[in-house]
Amino acid sequence: MCPKDHHLLFQDLAKPFRIGPVAIRNRVVLAPMSGVTDLPFRQLAWRFGAGLVVTEMVASRELVLNRGESWARLKNAGMTPHMVQLAGREAQWMAEAARIAVDNGADIVDINMGCPAKKVTGGYSGSALMRDPDHALSLIEATVKAVNVPVTLKMRLGWDENSINAPEIARRAEEAGIQLVTIHGRTRMQFYEGRADWDAIRLVRDAVSIPLVANGDVETPADAEDILRRSGADAVMVGRGAQGRPWHVGVLAGHLGPDREGIAALAAEHYEMMLEFYGREAGLRHARKHLGWYLDRFAPDLPVDEKAAIMVSKEPAEVTRRMVSALSQTADLARREAA
DSSP states (O other): OOOTTOOOOGGGGGSOEEETTEEESSSEEEOOOTTTSOHHHHHHHHHTTOSEEBOOOEEHHHHHTTOTTHHHHHOOSSOSSOEEEEEOSOHHHHHHHHHHHHHTTOSEEEEEEOOOOHHHHTTTOGGGGGGOHHHHHHHHHHHHHHOSSOEEEEEESOSSTTOOOHHHHHHHHHHTTOOOEEEESSOGGGTTOSOOOHHHHHHHHTTOSSOEEEESSOOSHHHHHHHHHHHOOSEEEESGGGTTOTTHHHHHTTOOOOOTTHHHHHHHHHHHHHHHHHOHHHHHHHHHHHHHHHHHHHOTTSOHHHHHHHHHOOOHHHHHHHHHHHHHTTHHHHHHHHO
């Protein structure tokens, strides 16, 4: 599908593409982020035009054994295609979890080999798998064989600067049946420090013919254009750049974000969606970081005591009133940042 010298222009991000037989409506993808891209966040990103949204990382063993939040993370609400990201370190659990995901509506299964969190890599999952490519390939092969939908792979450049092995793993993954690979332009040991190396992603472009998605530090249209030019990727993935503005993924694909009056209303709606999804008590906890991101982006001069009142209040009506007031007072800034 993708010649190795392929290069997209920024305006091409609005064009559809395919992951195997699955049509994707544009080339800007919302990254899977634990604790962030829950169902309410994905619904908002999808509404505003994201090409594809991905679930939070679902632990394969916990899903099979029906533990923790795994089933909640699997939920969808009519957004098609439905892409589920799985994490794990054992082939049997990954294969069975993939079957469960597909039986519950997944159109695409993504394998997590990029998460740098210590609680994940400490269990030899996520980016720790890049330290043992042969073992990683056994998981990939088992997952691909278990389901009849496209399986994709997300990873980093390598474990550290002395082990940049993403091109080789990507090549072997394509041979094993992976139909798309996403590369975050950092090593695991970098976590999120420094700048993502977009040029290094091109080494993966040169190694595979399947679609490539470039990820890392995509905040603006200029970033999207630059990462495409330097990496040779077919699409871009936006992670932290979407925090506090779930519409931003769609904006990069050419859709309109909320107008100057809409920022406050959308933040309030997002808050209410989280309370409904999680229940009041858990929803209050989960919502706080999102409220903080909205305020940091669109009301940076809000007095500390006013921000604290919003963050600690356990009264939804009070939170909504204060949030709308704070964001409405900075509507001009919000309008600029929304784009």
